[in-house]
Amino acid sequence: MIHHVAVWVSDLEKMKDFYVKYFNGTSNTLYHNPKKEFWSYFVTFQNGSKLELMKASTVSEGRSDTEKQFTGYTHIAFSTGSAEDVDKLTSRLTGDGYRLANGPRTTGDGFYESCVFDPEGNRVEITV
Secondary structure, X not given: OOOEEEEEOOOXXXXXXXXXXXXXXXXXXOEEEOOOOEEEEEEEOOOOOEEEEEEEOOOOOOOOOOOOOOOOOOEEEEEOOOHHHHHHHHHHHHHOOOOEEEXXXXXXXXXXXXXXXXXXXXXEEEEO
């Protein structure tokens, strides 16, 4: 069982708010280690899975080209339960100004999904 996925972020509050608002996550209180200049939130989802959002003064703000795939974190996927809910959430996100990477569509292997970029350009897949 995967306990959590962790992502280094630039804007900790904005990223926490995104995952809480659009994916019904619940956040813990901000953890801060002043000695290491490290901050984090754990966002917990309905099925118990967690996303750790982390920021540290020692982590570079540099980014890869988010329009291309790259080694490392590729995407995080959230299941909505139905194709209709994939469409609704995709529409809500794009209506709120988040960029659509692709979809909604049925993939060659039969999955119905879409993919959007979160506030920092990470891919978020929305599937049935």
